[in-house]
Amino acid sequence: MRATTIHGPRDIRLEERPAPTIAEPTEAVVKVVAGCICGSDLWPYRGENQVDEGATIGHELVGVIEEVGDEVRDFRPGDFVIAPFVHCDNTCAHCRAGATSACKNQGFTASGQAEYSTVHQADGSLVKTDGMPDAAMIPSLLTLSDVMATGWHAAVSAGVRPGSTAVVVGDGAVGLCGVLAAAQLGAERVVAMSRHEPRQRIATRFGATDIVPERDDEGEQRILDLTDGVGADAVLECVGTNASMHTAFKIARPGSTVGFVGAPHGVELPVGHMFGKNVGLAGGMAPVRTYLPDLLERVVSGAIDPGVVFDLTLPLEQVADGYRAMDERRAIKVLLEP
């Protein structure tokens, strides 16, 4: 099959790789209908994460079941499925408590930017649609494999409540989905910290009531001004850098929680500030499967349309162009069609 591989910083290739086969009886092989590039794929792309030269890359996909192992009960070839990027049995103690991303049988999608991909623990991990979805709905369904569920996790972890003021730090696709999540969860005021006009537009469409283009000290002061000096009721940290994390803690009101979902890179948590101001931290790698049924219903009902975060669609052959476009911030998020 054709699969996207990474060979080093800024070296993305489309190469031939053996198509996956069923190695465990609990697995499924999915033919990818749509995959995409994640902001977190840019870490290895930019050389900030180590890579195994030639490894496949990509962890977000929707597709059609190609083959299932002997123990898979709930799925059969032909089913259209959303594959959470982190796989789970959905029966262990962690899964039963909702922490599906820490499943004792955890697995990951490893070739989402390819023609086929393996899903471990298929019965626990996958969620299928009611028949084949309309092509127009595919982008939104695709976001449920990671980015929308991750934005949702930020909002849930930050404790967004009806009537509250939520601030989203980061205007990547996850941050934009965080805006959508905060609005869905009833925040009265949703502030998007964004200085890029196309992203500001999507944030507004997703429910942002205020846009703050400033960053660092200036941005923090703007948030304090917007909240009568009190700070935000809930802060969604959707970047993962030390600067964005510190901004998040600065603008969170005492007693509130920063919900974080950006894989931390070089972050030193300000424990003294957290202690003195009683600002908590919650979140982490999103338990996508936990949120999937609810989010799927919201997409199918038309309540949310997170697929608009895809502002560039490319054939899989042009995956390297997709990485370049996201790296240079010419695209928010790139959908890939095998």
Place this chain on the structure above:
Amino acid sequence: MRATTIHGPRDIRLEERPAPTIAEPTEAVVKVVAGCICGSDLWPYRGENQVDEGATIGHELVGVIEEVGDEVRDFRPGDFVIAPFVHCDNTCAHCRAGATSACKNQGFTASGQAEYSTVHQADGSLVKTDGMPDAAMIPSLLTLSDVMATGWHAAVSAGVRPGSTAVVVGDGAVGLCGVLAAAQLGAERVVAMSRHEPRQRIATRFGATDIVPERDDEGEQRILDLTDGVGADAVLECVGTNASMHTAFKIARPGSTVGFVGAPHGVELPVGHMFGKNVGLAGGMAPVRTYLPDLLERVVSGAIDPGVVFDLTLPLEQVADGYRAMDERRAIKVLLEP
């Protein structure tokens, strides 16, 4: 008046100092009936916090109002009061949200180990008893000025729920009060990590169902064994060192929260682990005033008797002996009678 002062590491003295007078119309001066030594007083005592040579020390007290400022409405001389160590107006936005320890008019008790002490924002800060309490109840009332409310904050912040398994890291007076709080909040299993027999006894009296004397790797493994490899539903971190914090995160199940109340000293939070396992952190300097009415009712009704953490009572003259006893772990907590 006679007041405890600190002049440097292990240099505690009882000296003459001017008795406090009303400097602001919102203040009260309280004649101390009972004060005590806090675990956090040992940080400067051991030279781990900087001190102003000759400064008064001590922040926990109950007493009788001696004098009030012109704007104090709810208290008058003769009232018996509990003084939260952190003062608050109880009307600002932070206070209204329950974050009274981050009050915009925050103040602190500065001479709790003395004959008199000032309470700022008296109307907001103080809580009075219904008449003069019995002498036997004084120790328990005194714990409400800090240690019991702090243990309570750890349990609340960790999200202790009925039927859950809570683990308390730290067997100081705060940790023991954390055990009591977790039991009161309905935890079915309360594990006290303690290797000191007198503290184990109090933990058991306070509701601990299990005692784990091991520490570090061995202690963490014991907790995992006790929870079928899952980890604790809620962890109360009641020490504030890097080692205790890391133990807390190691034993917290994915999706749970570490409630922390020990002033952090040299703590580096394990952000990668927190992200990967979705273990949150909440808590900080306890909003004592927020919990006081509820805790007072529990003490008065006899539901809790946190005063048993005082295993040594000394006249104020022997305050230096009290510090030594706590420093050498010969006493859990020392009550001082002026």
